[in-house]
Amino acid sequence: MIHIRRDLAAAACRLPVRPPAGLDDRWRDSAQASGAVDVAYHAFDTPLGRLLAAVTRVGLVRLAFIDHGEDRVLRELSVAVSPRLVELPSRLASIRRELEAYGRGRIRAFDVACDWQLIRGFAEPVLRATGAIAYGEVSTYAAIARAAGVAGAARAAGNALARNPIPIIIPCHRVLRTGGGLGGYAGGLERKRLLLRLEGHELELD
Amino acid sequence: MDEVPFPTLYAAHRAAVYRYLVAAVGPEGAEDCFQETFLAALRAFPRLVDHRNLRAWILTIAHRKAIDHHRDRRRRGSELASATRAARRADTDGVAAIPEPADEALWARVRALPSRQRTALTLRVVGDLSYAAIAAATGTSAEASRQNVHLALVRLRRETDR
Numbered sequence: 001m002i003h004i005r006r007d008l009a010a011a012a013c014r015l016p017v018r019p020p021a022g023l024d025d026r027w028r029d030s031a032q033a034s035g036a037v038d039v040a041y042h043a044f045d046t047p048l049g050r051l052l053a054a055v056t057r058v059g060l061v062r063l064a065f066i067d068h069g070e071d072r073v074l075r076e077l078s079v080a081v082s083p084r085l086v087e088l089p090s091r092l093a094s095i096r097r098e099l100e101a102y103g104r105g106r107i108r109a110f111d112v113a114c115d116w117q118l119i120r121g122f123a124e125p126v127l128r129a130t131g132a133i134a135y136g137e138v139s140t141y142a143a144i145a146r147a148a149g150v151a152g153a154a155r156a157a158g159n160a161l162a163r164n165p166i167p168i169i170i171p172c173h174r175v176l177r178t179g180g181g182l183g184g185y186a187g188g189l190e191r192k193r194l195l196l197r198l199e200g201h202e203l204e205l206d
Numbered sequence: 207m208d209e210v211p212f213p214t215l216y217a218a219h220r221a222a223v224y225r226y227l228v229a230a231v232g233p234e235g236a237e238d239c240f241q242e243t244f245l246a247a248l249r250a251f252p253r254l255v256d257h258r259n260l261r262a263w264i265l266t267i268a269h270r271k272a273i274d275h276h277r278d279r280r281r282r283g284s285e286l287a288s289a290t291r292a293a294r295r296a297d298t299d300g301v302a303a304i305p306e307p308a309d310e311a312l313w314a315r316v317r318a319l320p321s322r323q324r325t326a327l328t329l330r331v332v333g334d335l336s337y338a339a340i341a342a343a344t345g346t347s348a349e350a351s352r353q354n355v356h357l358a359l360v361r362l363r364r365e366t367d368r
Contacts, residue, residue, distance in 0.1 A: 005359055009331060015332065026237070027220075036249050074213055083211070084249075
């Protein structure tokens with residue numbers, strides 16, 4: 001009895017520690033084919049830093065700077081969108097290519113369908129107005145509030161922009177303070193400067 | 207917030223699930239059962255409230271997939287043939303995920319045990335679950351689980367002595 005128990009324990013220790021190569025790829029294929037994935041995401045490096053992009057069946061629902069790890073964003077997506085969340089790089093391949101090209105200055109606009117489900121209330125007109133600012137141009141918090149139909153709500157517009165779930169694609173970095181101050185940026189002010197310089201602005205700001 | 211995102215669950219438990227399945231259904235069936243386990247987990251995940259013991263939860267699903275696999279195979283036949291196929295495949299493509307031949311013979315004997323004994327023993331020895339967790343996974347009592355492990359060991363030893 002003791003022997004067989006010991007033999008089993010020893011054999012259990014010798015079972016493969018590492019699953020075979022390709023198992024994860026085949027899991028991603030099965031998950032993709034099953035249709036059970038509500039949110040597909042991928043984390044990758046770009047000239048703009050490390051990003052995590054997430055898509056639903058509708059489109060891009062979240063783009064996040066993940067300088068401090070992806071866990072917080074994965075939790076946020078699980079709670080706010082769906083727990084059926086799987087990393088499927090192939091679903092994010094074209095978005096990744098576009099971000100890469102944009103970061104190298106090779107394209108100026110994105111051909112990406114967005115899912116606006118994380119954008120509610122006042123944030124919606126604010127971010128719609130922000131989406132209309134062309135590459136190479138900038139606007140102000142006050143002007144965006146006005147365009148969103150609530151003149152004088154510059155601070156509220158700033159708060160909505162700070163929570164933009166799809167930065168870069170919805171170009172909240174193009175919104176500055178009246179008078180030219182940089183204002184804020186969820187990805188850090190250094191990154192806001194980087195994006196504005198990339199789009200051709202000579203910055204002597206802040 | 208102690209909810210665990212699905213990708214974290216997958217990364218943390220994929221190796222344990224695979225290991226469990228290699229023992230429970232053999233190297234040949236482990237891959238399919240693995241995919242089915244995580245697909246079932248993905249589907250059920252939104253309904254899971256308690257994230258404290260995800261290891262027991264995912265092994266419970268793996269255990270059900272292993273039972274299905276045994277049922278299907280009994281319909282289709284021959285364990286020996288598939289073990290041989292797996293061994294041959296290991297020779298040709300160098301997959302490191304196959305147990306050593308002597309171990310595989312032992313696991314084959316475990317897989318030949320009556321269903322309840324096999325399940326309890328594998329969840330205990332390979333899944334490293336407590337008797338309480340095995341009871342929850344298999345819908346019996348902790349005492350019955352302990353008894354099934356005991357009976358399995360008695361039976362395996364009797365075969366060895368023979």
